[in-house]
Amino acid sequence: MDIRAQVAMVFHLDKCIGCHTCSVSCKNVWTDRPGAEYMWWNNVETKPGTGYPTLWEDQGHYKGGWKVNGNGSGNGNGKKLSLRSQNKLDAFIKLFYNPNQPGLEDYYEPWTYKYQDLFDAPAGDDQPTAIAISQVTGEPMAIEAGPNWDDDLSGTTLYAENDVNLEGLSDEERDQLFEIQRVSMFYLPRICNHCANPSCVASCPSGALYKRGEDGIVLINQEVCKGWRACVAACPYKKIYYNWKTGKSEKCILCYPKLETGQIPNCFHSCVGRIRYLGVLLYDADRVADAMTVNDRALVESQRSILCDPYDPKVVELAKANGISDEFIDAAQKSPVYKYVMKWKLALPLHIEYRTMPMLFYVPPLLPVMGKLDNGRYENIMDGFFTSLEQSRLPMKYLAKMFSAGNEEIIESVMKKLMAVRYYKRSLELDDLDLVSISRMMREGNLTPEEAEEIYALTALPTTYDRYVLPPIQREEAISGTCSPELCKGECGLSFSESAKRGL
Numbered sequence: 001m002d003i004r005a006q007v008a009m010v011f012h013l014d015k016c017i018g019c020h021t022c023s024v025s026c027k028n029v030w031t032d033r034p035g036a037e038y039m040w041w042n043n044v045e046t047k048p049g050t051g052y053p054t055l056w057e058d059q060g061h062y063k064g065g066w067k068v069n070g071n072g073s074g075n076g077n078g079k080k081l082s083l084r085s086q087n088k089l090d091a092f093i094k095l096f097y098n099p100n101q102p103g104l105e106d107y108y109e110p111w112t113y114k115y116q117d118l119f120d121a122p123a124g125d126d127q128p129t130a131i132a133i134s135q136v137t138g139e140p141m142a143i144e145a146g147p148n149w150d151d152d153l154s155g156t157t158l159y160a161e162n163d164v165n166l167e168g169l170s171d172e173e174r175d176q177l178f179e180i181q182r183v184s185m186f187y188l189p190r191i192c193n194h195c196a197n198p199s200c201v202a203s204c205p206s207g208a209l210y211k212r213g214e215d216g217i218v219l220i221n222q223e224v225c226k227g228w229r230a231c232v233a234a235c236p237y238k239k240i241y242y243n244w245k246t247g248k249s250e251k252c253i254l255c256y257p258k259l260e261t262g263q264i265p266n267c268f269h270s271c272v273g274r275i276r277y278l279g280v281l282l283y284d285a286d287r288v289a290d291a292m293t294v295n296d297r298a299l300v301e302s303q304r305s306i307l308c309d310p311y312d313p314k315v316v317e318l319a320k321a322n323g324i325s326d327e328f329i330d331a332a333q334k335s336p337v338y339k340y341v342m343k344w345k346l347a348l349p350l351h352i353e354y355r356t357m358p359m360l361f362y363v364p365p366l367l368p369v370m371g372k373l374d375n376g377r378y379e380n381i382m383d384g385f386f387t388s389l390e391q392s393r394l395p396m397k398y399l400a401k402m403f404s405a406g407n408e409e410i411i412e413s414v415m416k417k418l419m420a421v422r423y424y425k426r427s428l429e430l431d432d433l434d435l436v437s438i439s440r441m442m443r444e445g446n447l448t449p450e451e452a453e454e455i456y457a458l459t460a461l462p463t464t465y466d467r468y469v470l471p472p473i474q475r476e477e478a479i480s481g482t483c484s485p486e487l488c489k490g491e492c493g494l495s496f497s498e499s500a501k502r503g504l
C-alpha cells in the first residue's frame with residue numbers, strides 16, 4: 001500500500017441555486033487577464049443541457065480520459081488503461097494537429113462592450129448603446145454564444161434535448177422529460193476534479209503537468225509548458241484551457257496559495273448556497289490504475305475500495321511512513337468529504353467512466369426527482385414510497401449516466417437515503433407520518449436515526465469549520481507524486497513524476 005493524501009471536495013447539488021457567484025469570484029482572481037477571457041475555471045451548467053464547452057461530455061467526439069485495453073501487462077485483472085486522445089503511434093502527429101481539440105467556437109468568442117460610446121455619442125433622439133467588441137480581434141461582433149448560453153433552458157429543443165446523458169432514454173421517457181408540466185432541471189457547478197488518475201498529466205509530452213504528492217492538487221508548471229495542448233484534449237472534463245496570449249495551458253489550481261496559508265479556495269468561500277465541502281481523503285496510490293480497469297458498473301465501488309479508513313491503525317502507520325503529517329491524518333479523520341463519500345455513500349464522482357478517478361464528488365439532486373414523486377400531495381408518497389422512484393421527474397437512468405456510469409442501483413440507493421432523511425426529519429416536526437411508514441423508510445433507505453441527524457446537521461446546519469476541514473500545507477514538506485513504476489508500468493496519471501520535483 002502506498003498511502004497518499006488528497007484534498008478532496010463534495011458539491012451538494014440540492015443546495016446550488018445557480019447564482020454563478022463562484023464562477024465570478026474565480027474569474028476576478030485568476031482569469032481576468034489577456035488570453036484568458038474565455039476561460040471559466042469554475043463554471044455552472046444547467047442540466048439537462050449541453051454545458052461548456054458545448055457538448056463536453058461527448059467523448060465520442062472529444063476522446064478525453066482513459067480507455068481499457070484487454071491484454072494488459074498485469075495490473076491485477078490483465079487489463080490496462082491507455083489514453084483515448086493519443087497513442088504511441090499518433091501522439092507525435094497530434095502535437096501539430098489534433099482533430100479532437102475543442103476550438104474557440106466550442107467555447108465562445110469572448111467579448112466586452114465599447115462603454116466609451118455611452119459617454120462620447122453625439123446628442124440624439126435615442127439612448128446611446130455600447131456595442132459588443134470581440135476580445136480576440138478587437139472588432140465589433142454579433143454575440144451568438146456564451147459560457148452560460150443555455151442557463152435555465154432545460155426543456156428546450158436546442159439545448160436540453162442535445163444533452164449527451166439522454167442517450168439511451170426511450171422516446172417515451174424523453175417525451176415525459178420535456179413535457180412542459182414536468183420540466184425539471186438542476187445546476188452542475190464544475191471545477192477541475194484534481195483527479196487521482198489524471199489523463200491530463202499522462203498526456204503532456206513536456207512533463208509540465210504534475211500532481212502534488214502532499215495534497216493531490218494537479219498543476220501546470222508554466223515554465224515547462226510548451227503549449228502542445230495534449231492536456232486540453234486528454235482532459236475529459238475540458239478543464240484545461242489554452243491561453244492564446246502566453247501560448248501556455250492553464251487550469252484551476254484549487255487556490256493553492258490560499259490553502260497553503262490556511263484559507264479556503266475562492267469559489268468555496270464565495271458559494272452562496274454553501275454547497276461546497278473540502279476535506280482530506282487518504283487513498284492507496286498503488287491501486288489507482290488497477291481500480292479503474294473494472295467494468296463501468298463496478299467503477300464507483302472500485303473507486304471507493306481504494307479510499308482508506310483514516311482510523312485504521314495500519315493506514316495511519318503507512319501514511320506516516322510516507323511523510324503524511326499528523327495534522328493531515330487528523331484532518332482526514334474529521335473530513336466532511338469522507339463522511340459523504342464513504343460513511344454515508346451519498347456523494348458520487350461525475351462521469352467515473354472517464355476513469356480519471358475524480359476527487360470532486362457530487363451529492364445528486366433529490367428535489368427535481370421528488371417534484372414528480374410528491375405529485376404535490378404528501379400522502380401520495382406513502383403508497384409505493386420507494387418503488388415510485390421509477391416514476392421520478394428526472395429519470396434515474398439520466399442521473400445514473402452522470403454519477404454512476406449507468407449503474408441505476410447506486411443512484412437509487414442515494415435517493416432513498418436522501419428521501420429517508422427528509423421524511424424522518426419531517427416526521428419529528430409534523431404529525432403526518434405513522435411509525436410503520438417511518439421505520440419502513442429508514443430500513444429501505446439504510447438509515448439510522450443517529451445517521452439521519454448527522455446527515456441533516458452537515459447538510460443543513462454546518463458552520464464554516466464543519467464544511468472545510470483543512471490541514472496546514474507547507475511547501476517545505478512537499479512529497480513527490482511518484483507512483484510505483486513496477487506496479488503501474490506507466491499506465492496511470494501519476495507516472496510523469498519527474499515534473500513534480502520541478503514544482504512551482
Ligand code: SF4
Nearest residue numbers: 192193195198200235
Ligand atoms: S483530467 Fe482531471 S485533473 Fe486533469 S484537468 Fe481534467 S479534471 Fe483536472
Ligand code: SF4
Nearest residue numbers: 016019020022271273
Ligand atoms: S456560488 Fe454556490 S450556489 Fe451559487 S452557483 Fe456557485 S456553487 Fe451554486
